[in-house]
Amino acid sequence: MTTLRRLLIVVLSALLLTASAYGAGLAQEHWFGSDGSRDASAGPVAAADPGPQATRPVRTAQEPRRKPGRQPVVAAPAPLEPALVPGPALMRTGRDGEDVRDLQARLAQIGWFDAGVTGFYGDVTAASVRGFQAKREIPETGEVDRRTMDRLLAMTTEPTTDELHPERVVAAAAPSAAIDPRCTTGRVLCIDKTTSTLSLVVDGQVRSTLAARFGAAATPTREGVFSVLRKNRDHVSSLYDSSMPFAMFFSGGQAVHYSSDFAAVGYAGASHGCVNIRDYDALAAIYDQVAVGDRVVVHRS
Numbered sequence: 001m002t003t004l005r006r007l008l009i010v011v012l013s014a015l016l017l018t019a020s021a022y023g024a025g026l027a028q029e030h031w032f033g034s035d036g037s038r039d040a041s042a043g044p045v046a047a048a049d050p051g052p053q054a055t056r057p058v059r060t061a062q063e064p065r066r067k068p069g070r071q072p073v074v075a076a077p078a079p080l081e082p083a084l085v086p087g088p089a090l091m092r093t094g095r096d097g098e099d100v101r102d103l104q105a106r107l108a109q110i111g112w113f114d115a116g117v118t119g120f121y122g123d124v125t126a127a128s129v130r131g132f133q134a135k136r137e138i139p140e141t142g143e144v145d146r147r148t149m150d151r152l153l154a155m156t157t158e159p160t161t162d163e164l165h166p167e168r169v170v171a172a173a174a175p176s177a178a179i180d181p182r183c184t185t186g187r188v189l190c191i192d193k194t195t196s197t198l199s200l201v202v203d204g205q206v207r208s209t210l211a212a213r214f215g216a217a218a219t220p221t222r223e224g225v226f227s228v229l230r231k232n233r234d235h236v237s238s239l240y241d242s243s244m245p246f247a248m249f250f251s252g253g254q255a256v257h258y259s260s261d262f263a264a265v266g267y268a269g270a271s272h273g274c275v276n277i278r279d280y281d282a283l284a285a286i287y288d289q290v291a292v293g294d295r296v297v298v299h300r301s
Contacts, residue, residue, distance in 0.1 A: 087145035105159035118263030216270035226250040250296040
């Protein structure tokens, strides 16, 4: 009996296992279908969590790995330097006087002016100033502004009297000749064409001597003994429309007077017959001493 019972239990267990396997197969067929595809009536299927690795894109074989490119280095633009603007002119072409002498003498000290100090601001002086400015990167105007003057003062020393008035040095160094006998009495303008000088002589004593320039070959300065016919401090020539400061007429239209042209170009030029003087201040002093009627002697020593 016991054996029979055991056999029965074994048979029942086998039947139960077979039934369970069969039921599982039916359920799988209902879910996926007989061809293995999912049955839509079976309801939604929860998406599986792909995990953190699934968000990383998969690189295909056709897409090569890109190397980080080097960005071009762009140089920063250089800062713009402010353009230099010339200041107001302290001296310019046409000026005449001691301040121009000082300028010319200082330029001569540093090799920028070799035309002779005259006190007249002409084209030669303007060219010298322009060269000085260009060398030191100052706006090249040919006019003296504060920047130009300050730089020049820093590079030079106070000019001596001889540097300011070289024409007096030249006159003093001229060959000494005996005073013409016609110049030994009274107050005389004694003019020597040989030494190119004019001397103020009072009672045989030379008071001052200045460099002088005379007429060209076609318009020579007349020689002989004359007298001062008239004076005009601010005379302007009616023939040539040129300024003739401190004019002292002695023979027709011929006169002793200051010449800006003589101051500018020296003996490279000539007058129309007058006696040219280039030292403005010195001639002004003589003009104040000479009176109408004083003797004028033009001669050769």
